[in-house]
Amino acid sequence: MRKILQDENVLENCKIFTMLAEQNPSHVSFHTPGHKVGGWDITELAYSDNLSCPTGCIAAAERDIAKILGAAKSFILTDGSTCGVLSMLYAARALGVKKIAVCEGSHKSVFNGCALLGITPLVYPQKKVAKIPKGDTLSALKADFVDILSEADALFFTSPDYYGNVADLAAARAYCDETGKLLLVDGAHGGHLHFDRNLYAGAYADLWVDGVHKSLPALTQGAVVSARTDELGEKLRLALDIFRTTSPSYPIMASVEYAVKYPRNTALEERVAAFKAACPRVYQNEDWTKLCVVFGDNAFAAAKDAESLGLYSEFCDGNVVTFYLSPATRNEDLDVLFATLDELLKKYPLDKNVKNDVERDTSPCVLPKDRTTEWVELTAAAGKICARTCGLFPPCTPLIKMGERITAEKIELLCKADNVFGLCGNKMEVFAKE
Numbered sequence: 001m002r003k004i005l006q007d008e009n010v011l012e013n014c015k016i017f018t019m020l021a022e023q024n025p026s027h028v029s030f031h032t033p034g035h036k037v038g039g040w041d042i043t044e045l046a047y048s049d050n051l052s053c054p055t056g057c058i059a060a061a062e063r064d065i066a067k068i069l070g071a072a073k074s075f076i077l078t079d080g081s082t083c084g085v086l087s088m089l090y091a092a093r094a095l096g097v098k099k100i101a102v103c104e105g106s107h108k109s110v111f112n113g114c115a116l117l118g119i120t121p122l123v124y125p126q127k128k129v130a131k132i133p134k135g136d137t138l139s140a141l142k143a144d145f146v147d148i149l150s151e152a153d154a155l156f157f158t159s160p161d162y163y164g165n166v167a168d169l170a171a172a173r174a175y176c177d178e179t180g181k182l183l184l185v186d187g188a189h190g191g192h193l194h195f196d197r198n199l200y201a202g203a204y205a206d207l208w209v210d211g212v213h214k215s216l217p218a219l220t221q222g223a224v225v226s227a228r229t230d231e232l233g234e235k236l237r238l239a240l241d242i243f244r245t246t247s248p249s250y251p252i253m254a255s256v257e258y259a260v261k262y263p264r265n266t267a268l269e270e271r272v273a274a275f276k277a278a279c280p281r282v283y284q285n286e287d288w289t290k291l292c293v294v295f296g297d298n299a300f301a302a303a304k305d306a307e308s309l310g311l312y313s314e315f316c317d318g319n320v321v322t323f324y325l326s327p328a329t330r331n332e333d334l335d336v337l338f339a340t341l342d343e344l345l346k347k348y349p350l351d352k353n354v355k356n357d358v359e360r361d362t363s364p365c366v367l368p369k370d371r372t373t374e375w376v377e378l379t380a381a382a383g384k385i386c387a388r389t390c391g392l393f394p395p396c397t398p399l400i401k402m403g404e405r406i407t408a409e410k411i412e413l414l415c416k417a418d419n420v421f422g423l424c425g426n427k428m429e430v431f432a433k434e
């Protein structure tokens with residue numbers, strides 16, 4: 001734990017860490033958890049405050065976090081951004097939102113939340129340029145999906161996304177101010193963007209989640225959900241009472257506070273910007289922490305080569321290999337990554353015939369009358385209709401949607417990926433009859 005929370009200057013100002021560090025050294029555990037080791041992994045005790053109704057060090061940490069993020073109210077989450085997304089949707093529903101405009105490339109928690117809460121997701125397809133998914137934009141909604149825009153009571157944007165695309169949130173804010181609609185932003189990948197208010201979800205959204213474990217030095221599952229006003233914060237508080245665990249992890253809580261207080265690493269940002277500028281095969285996104293390198297059909301091979309040298313990327317989508325950075329990335333590791341990429345880019349030149357096509361995957365979804373399903377081998381699924389949305393894991397966004405006719409190309413991609421969701425072993429759920 002101290003290997004992760006190592007910056008003493010940051011820790012000096014961390015309320016939850018201070019409480020944990022000052023515990024009675026002769027503390028004997030007759031409480032949960034059952035490992036009885038004590039130390040950092042404790043439960044709600046007389047001195048440790050209580051995340052569900054905080055009045056002590058956790059309340060102080062949440063106040064500090066809200067101040068840094070520019071929120072009226074911020075809540076520490078130990079259940080990932082998933083809990084934040086569900087809570088934002090619950091709060092929106094409590095405020096009367098029944099229909100929400102959302103891009104098809106959103107995380108599965110958005111669709112699950114809508115289904116749970118009776119919100120109709122007005123889904124628009126994701127745009128891709130040269131096979132790389134592009135971010136949500138209000139201008140695209142206005143141009144191509146104006147019906148969805150006018151029908152929706154709220155807009156749900158993901159910003160930044162897995163590819164470092166940042167949504168045009170200033171335009172979305174202006175539109176929501178004009179129309180009185182709510183703006184929800186999934187910033188699961190953008191906890192570090194509070195350093196740059198132009199790009200940061202919290203400068204525009206009514207409700208937003210920061211997944212601090214993805215791009216800041218927090219333990220996995222650490223996140224924050226925030227509200228722009230006290231009234232919205234109150235709705236979030238009620239939502240969290242439903243969705244979050246009653247056994248939140250103290251190490252995760254302490255790491256969330258630490259991560260939000262972690263300083264900007266401008267020197268590292270500049271190094272990455274220089275590498276990106278000099279390398280045309282790095283996707284030119286707005287978010288420096290996502291280094292997306294285009295390898296085309298050789299992407300899985302390039303990712304495996306990198307792994308053989310001990311360099312593990314965040315994900316490969318069969319075209320791009322994405323390396324995730326954070327302010328805690330070490331310079332010496334970046335040296336190795338850049339040198340390796342130079343070699344791999346030479347080893348795997350791009351096919352010159354690949355076009356810069358702009359496409360939207362508009363495969364129609366049709367649910368047959370008879371909803372009986374069966375699980376079939378992936379190799380036998382092409383041509384059938386998908387009965388359970390599935391995709392690569394990460395990014396946990398739909399590759400084949402329920403109701404979509406399955407193509408051999410998408411099956412090939414699923415077969416190549418190391419990790420997937422929505423499948424059971426090598427089997428896929430399809431509708432048995434059409």
Ligand SMILES: Cc1ncc(COP(=O)(O)O)c(C=O)c1O
Nearest residue numbers: 079080081082107158186188211
């Ligand atoms: C865009 C987006 N939103 C939400 C989530 C959920 O985050 P978590 O895994 O922290 O629950 C993810 C996870 O990958 C994500 O990519």
